[in-house]
Amino acid sequence: MHNETYPQLVPLLIIIPAIGAFINMFWGAKLGERVSGYVGIAASLLSFIISVLIFSYLSAVHGAASVINAPLGLGSWIRMDSIGLNIPWQFRVDTITAVMLLVVTGVGSLIHIYARGYMHGDPKFGRFFAFLNLFLMFMLLLVTANNFLMMFVGWEGVGLCSYLLIGFWWDKRGATGWRNANAARKAVIVNRVGDFGLLLSMFLIFWTFGTFDYYKPGEVANVPYTLYTNGYITAEQAKKGDILAVNPAAESQAAETHGDAHGETHGAHSKPARETLDNSQFAPSRLGVFGQTEYLMSLPEGSPERVINVGGLELDFSVMLFLIVIFMLVGVTAKSAQIPLFVWLPDAMAGPTPVSALMHAATMVTAGVFLLIRANVFLDHAPEARAIIALVGALTALMGGYIGMGQWDVKRVLAYSTVSQLGFMVAAVGLGAYVAAMFHLVTHAIFKACLFLGSGSVIHGVEHGHHHVHAHAHGHGDDHHDAHDEEDSFDPQDMRNMGGLARRMPITYWTYIFATFALAGLFPFAGFWSKDEILADAWHLGFDKGNPIGYIVLGILLLAAAFTAFYMWRQVQMIFHGEPRSEAAANAPESTLWMTVPLMVLAFLSLVGGFINVPKGAPFHGMFKDYEFKHFLESAVPHVTVSPSLYFNWGLALGATFIAFAAIFFAHSIYAGNKAVRGTARRDPLEFVPSAKPIWLLANARMHWDNIYFAVIENPFNRIGKFLADVVDWRFLHDYFHDVVIKKGYDGVGTLLSKPFDKGIIDGAVNGVAWLFKQFSSSLRLVQTGYVRVYAVALLLGVVAVVVVMVLPLLQNG
């Protein structure tokens, strides 16, 4: 099981999907659906196998990290020798990475398989798989990077794939295609706003630490679990020396002296890291960013080393860290769809459903959470910034849940649900509960992927049903993918057109139910354990440590959890229960095995996925023994808020479960049976309750976020742009300034010069030059028009210039 060469396979994780993408990009159309699909799936599955190998290796060595250089001597990227700047292509494999690898390639493979069925018949089938593989490549780059800048390549790369896939159907006829393209563009622009923050964060990181590397080769982040009996590490604990574990000196020296350009690989740590503890091997300034953070924070406040002087700012290190984390948070709010930059994610549902599942639910949008977990050392030393992060996350969780209750579009509900669940994760990170955040990231990836794929199956079925009806009515062929080109008022994603699908699509139904229970947090489904851990950490921070952030976040998240259960059950009622509300729903067929098998796998994982991290004192505890999730993560996430998750908080768990059940019961009483939609205008039942109506309508209007953004940002931006272009630049600078200042000026100088020199030598010289030019080519006449006078003056000045060059030295000294 344990083989040291496994981590060396990491570059393959980039290369294999790249090859898959390349093949499908150029030959996808020629290969045809079958081969093209297999190429895409094979690339994904191979990556999954490598991920499993890496995972097994890390389990065997208790999470000791490895640093691997890019092969073939391509190790250096941005490099300026004279100032010692070196940003390498360098991979880092530790346990956070390994978990992300499994999630990305595991869920990714299932979705690739599903897409093989879902995209069947699409004219751009090959291109779709090319983009999926490209996404996989960038996402794997993002999680395996060993420095912030390389991570940023993946970060932007997945954004690019998001653009390509949200707008995948930009060629649909009519307004739909244009809307899809707009949604894609919006995603990139909003994410660029986030990049603005992330870039500034990285600039500050560079000038603070002089490097972008997380950890240098040979440097290990590992903290014995027992050091932390409470949530926050102190400088004293850091100083005890167990923070930085370093391999034998020889190896680290070799790593430093040989440089990173030669493509040699630095040794994987064959021994468990915690056996080799000594941070004195590195000068503090040669550590990676996180090691330096630990070092600097261990210094007393006010010591000169802690004063950071960057770009005219002179700040204490802790303040700088605060700025770094806050700017990073801007990037996170965009990528992980938090307030105020979440607005792109609901629109991103314009993409094909497998894309929504893979990128806009399971993996890409968790990149921000991953980044924060990766930067846990920063966060730990920036408690103020973390408080802000926790509040942003909690409020996003609440808002997403609230808006989710008022949506009609099946995918939009799930999109806001994703916003909300990402809020849970970000809040967890803000609480310092990195393991809980990571745990929720994993379980959420599973059940949310299941929900999205389930909704895709539903949409697929309803579309089929719709065309079935059509075919009978008009005698058309049954090629459902023409639907993409068809102007049709029927919306297969509108839940008002559904109902009663449980009988038509049993597999989809049952898998959906499993995933819904997981999301709602019902015992013993996966979501129960992960959500409970976040709540328990908030509880711990509030009740045990008296931190007000803990109370606030706990309260908000409990309410958000109630919303979650409510909107999910509303959705299940609308889609699956009651009587069909359209011909299409009545005729919807179950999807093919390509689609249902991944659903069943994900549904099974939604049931059992939580068992990897069951706290002590709870049922199912100890199934995974030493391989339990938090034990596995601890080597890469040193600062774990542990105590509440060590012991099961029965009161909280029962309370949260009660809230979830209550919300489901409440939703059931409103939407059960045929009550889901009321009246001929097909309104929500809540609209008929006077006290609930405004609240529901506000949720339905998505709290007017888009309108506000349009009024405050987009519209003024466009108007100012027009004004600058038409008035300032064109009418003033281009026309007025040119006519009045430049041209008049030249004319004036020309008149002035032409008098004294009129009959003189210069005139002759000009004539001579003109004659020469004419001899050279008569084509000159082509450019001689009304402007000829200006032109002549210009040439005159040129000649004067040349004469002056030759004569002036004589005059000056003569």
Added chain:
Amino acid sequence: MFEGLSLTTIVLFLPMVGLSILLFINPKQTENIKWTAFTTTIVTFLASLLMWVNFDPSNPALQMVHRFNWLNISVGGSVISSDYYVGVDGLSLLLVLLTTFIMPIAVLFSFGSDIFAERGREKLYYLFMLLLEWAMLGVFVVQDLIIFYIFWEVTLVPMYFLVGIWGGEQRIYAAVKFFLYTMAGSILMLIAILYVGNATGTFVLPDIITKVTAPDWTWQIEGVAASSDVTGSLLFLGFFLAFAIKVPIFPFHSWLPDAHVQAPTAGSVILAGVLLKLGTYGLVRFNLGIFPEESIAYAPIIGVLAVIGIIYGAWVSYAQTDVKKLVAYSSVSHLGFVVLGIFALNAQGIQGATLQMVNHGISTGGLFLLVGILYERYHTKDMAAYGGIWKVAPIFGGTALVISLSSMGLPGLNGFVGEFTILLGSLGSSVLGFFYTLFATLGVIMAAVYLLYMFQRVFMGEFKAPAHAHGHAHDAHGHSEEGFSLNLKWNEIAALVPIVIMVFWIGLQPAGFFNVMDKATNQLVQDIQTVQTRVEAERAETSAILTWESTVALVSTAQQGE
């Protein structure tokens, strides 16, 4: 004269050799003419690669030097001398490579262009192309100010005719405007050059730099009352204005949209690809080299102009409906980054800026190629006439996307590397700093705004066939997307391929390019830092910035002198 002949001279005069051959070809033999021109540019390119091979990156000094004296006047005991002096350091070499790389692409792209069907005169066209290459190479390799000035002015002439003869509908206006604006700046530079030559007694750049960086250097010369600080400032501004117009730095850019839009495609490619870099190169070589003290003093102001240019250029670009104008204004934004990097006055900034000069040449050159390809089919530059081209031409659309993304600064492609290092430099700069970086980074958002809007309008949405297809071919396939094909010509493909290769190469492995210029820029930065340390020590005495008070003082002392 031929003693010590170096590779630099050979590369410099290869276009002239081709030009001489071209002169003797019958204008009617268009095949021979264009292939002669192309062969010349390719041979020049290969020769410049040989320069790269022979270049020793560990040596900061000029290499492959060729020098002899051509002007030596001794009057009143002082000697005015000017040398033919060419050679390259890392900075020059990269720009020489950029020039020789872009030129074959521009020439190749011109093959069989519509402009010859309308205006003819292919021989003259290619003559001007080669003349232009010669002049541009001259600017980058020459080390003597007088010869530099001659090359600098000569670049104007072929460009003037390229725009004026083969340009669009308003070609005359654009050509004259281009000429006048650049000329206006040049005159001031000429005066500054003469003064510098007089004050230092030489026109040879390395000698000048040695003199002016000496601790006791003063710009004062006998008989002129102005103080050294004021004179230095005026000289600095004399050079700066010429380069600022050429770059162009906001607000000197109003000639650019005309010239770019009216120029034939190859002209735009050269204009954006190389000609604008004459300005940025000049800023690094002359303003930073000869006037380190003034550069430090003026950097904050120029930094502000650069940041305004970044945001303003992007914003105006976004509001355009003419696709070529959109690309033209994007240059204002991109070169704002370059200027910001230069005046960060540190290694990250200057190296980033230099790489970004190359990157901009490649990406924006590529964008102009794309626009040119579309224009030849649609005969309009109005984006409303385009749509859905990605659908009928998947590979072409993909290429367009890659080039747009490179211009947008997507990591992994070339634009990012330059932009990132520039911004990194501006934050760590002792003369710029946090707020410059903060606002400049906004340009990253805005680049996405205008480029993706452009891409969407041209390449996405419903397919629109060229309008003239109604008039010309009455075949049924002319309008529908099924039968329509862009029918890319082989030379268009051949022009795009090297661009795309460079986009990825510089994006993924820029280390080699940084390595070429590393030592040369390091030398420059160290010179500046030495001066800076000295200036900071003297700071208490006077301010080097030209203020209203000092100007008034200058004028009044001058009047008193009379």
